[in-house]
Amino acid sequence: MKFSNSYSQLDNVFYQRTSPAQVSRPQLLLWNQELADQLLLTGDFCRDKALLAQYFSGNRILEGADPIAQAYAGHQFGSFNPQLGDGRAHLLGEVLSDNGLRYDIQLKGSGQTRFSRQGDGKCAIGPAVREYIMSEAMYALGVPSSRCLAVTATGDLVFRETAKPGAVVTRVAASHIRVGTFEYFAARGDLESLEALTGFAINRHFPEITLNSDLDRSQRVLHFLSAVIDKQITLIVNWLRVGFIHGVMNTDNTAISGETIDFGPCAMMGIYHPGTVFSSIDTRGRYAFGNQAAIGQWNMARLAEALLPLIDEIPEKAVALAEPLIRQFSRDFEQAYQLMLANKLGMASLTAQSNEQAGGPTASLAEDLLAQMQEQELDYTQTFARLTLSLENAEEAAKLSHELGPWYGKWRTLLTDEGITADTAKSLMADTNPVVIPRNHHVEAILTEYEQSGDSREIDDFLTVLRTPYKLLPQTQKFQDLPADGDRHYRTFCGT
Structure with a gap:
């Protein structure tokens, strides 16, 4: 693993240099060889489980790694906390994959840092394995996501409701820069660091902005904000496509790379209902399934607020420049969402009438189906999988025609009217609608x-x-x- 640690070359206000805690009896539990290959981590090293356990528990530091705990703030359930940071994680450094992309390698559950806020900095084995399973599932579903390289048992107990075995997760992400990272410096009025962070984030995630020499600073920041918004829209539309509920969409859990990150209280929707929420701490349903788009826009507004001093020195002018991008979120999301629903129903694009007006035949048909699914308490994944199957299976078509009533006939008629064959529709639906999710x-x-x-x-x-x-x-x-x-x-x- 060849490390190239650009983040740790920033000023030390961005992080704390700190080493992972030592553990008593590390044991490698889960190892992601496919991901290891992508990270060019191969050879005899990968076959030595005892050695892997030492490195990915934090007992030994990989050559070239530079462990740090990153600083960030965040809005948690709408309330701002000016200092959060990596309270139980250590960013070892960055590596280049086989496709030339840069990824962070982070240990999670690896001990206390100055950001721990009286926490123990540890992770129990259950949440560690959950993150491994859920992140791999999301990646396979085609949803932008961080991934797990390893889960390593520590041999030590973690005390939560009861004593549980401890573990360390090795997380791989495009970066761990969050909306809350920008809020951290904005809240302190540290414009020099805020500008350095923005430049770093642009170079890392949106180099095309850097290459455009015609842009001044304000335009570069606005292009950056727009690019982050686009990533968030793509991410959330994919969450809704597969029925994923993040559960804790705080700004400190919102990665500007547009990846799903932090799999604590996440869950999958079964019976369709936009108000579905499973998180024990989300007592008011702030992050319910159907609220995720609105929260995404809210989080982007918080990013815009943090960037205002870089957009223009006069606050009113800065707001006037940034506000249209936040307003545009709703329109762009709705278009992407309706196209996603059209794909789930076998149409590669919205019908001409749907493009001309809201509530055209494709959009109306999709919304009617969701309303019927909610009323009849139908399973989200299973219903779309059955619709896919019904295009080639007459028995399934007859069952759905009975269960969904006139809606099923309207759908099949619309496909015909649009000149879409059953085979064409089935091919698109089979690539859009999973047959299995991590229930x-x-x-x-x-x-x-x-x-x-x-x-x-x-x-x-x-x-x-x-x-x-x-x-x-x-x-x-x-x-x-x-x-x-x-x-x-x-x-x-x-x-x-």
Whole structure:
């Protein structure tokens, strides 16, 4: 692993240099060889599990790594906390992958830093394995996501409600720069650091802005804000496509790279309802499934506020320049969302009438289906998978025609009117609608079994299926069943 540590070359106000805590008996539990290959981490090193456990528990530091804990702030459930930071994580450094892209390598659950706020800096084995499973599932579903390279048991206990075995997750992300990182410096009035951070983020994630020499500083910052907004829209539309609920969309959990990051109280929607929320700490449903777009826009407004001093020295002028980009979020999101729904129904684009006016035939048909799914308490993933199947299966078509009534006939008629063959529609739908997702009851059952037995075979079987979510494997059916209670009593909890 060849490290190239650009973030740690910034001024030390951006981080604390600190080493991971030592653990007593590190043991490698899960290893992502596919990801290791992409990171050019190969050879005898990858076959030595004892050595891997030493490095990815934090007991030993990889050559060239420069461990730091990053500083950031954040709005948590709408309330601003001026100092959060990596309270249980250490960024080892950055590496280039086989495709030339730069990725952060971070240990999570690796001990206290000055940002720990009286926390122990540790992670229990359950949340560690959850992040591994969920991030791999999201990646396979085609949703921008951080990933996990390894989960390493520490041999030490972590005390939460009860004593649990501890673990360290090795997380790989395009970066760990968050909206809250910009808020951290803006709140302190540290414009020099804010400008340095913005320049760094542009160079790392949006180099095309740097290459445009015609832009002045204000224009560069506005282009940056617009690019981050586009990434967030793409991310959230993909969440809604597969039924993912992040659960804690605070600005400190909003990566400007547009990746899904932090899998604490996340969950998957079963029965369709836009108000679905599972997080035990989201008592008012702020981050419910159907609110995620509005929260994405709210988070982008907080990023815009942080960037205002760089846009123009006169606050009123800065607001006048940034506000249209925030307002544009709603329009751009709605267009991307409606196109996604059209794809889920086999149409590669919105119909001509849909492009001309809101509520055209494609958009209206999709919204009518969602309303019917909500009323009849239909499963989100299963319904779209059955619609896909019905295009080639007459028996399934007859069942859905009975269950969905006139809607099913309207859909098939619209496909015909648009000149879309059943084969064409099925091909697009099969690539858009997964046949399997990491259903909450299966995730919980596997985590419980693993905590009790330490046997990873069930995790391996689960991941084999989740890594091929758009195709039926012989073992897929094992993980397609719906929860007996419809997830009505399911709750997720933050892993801290």
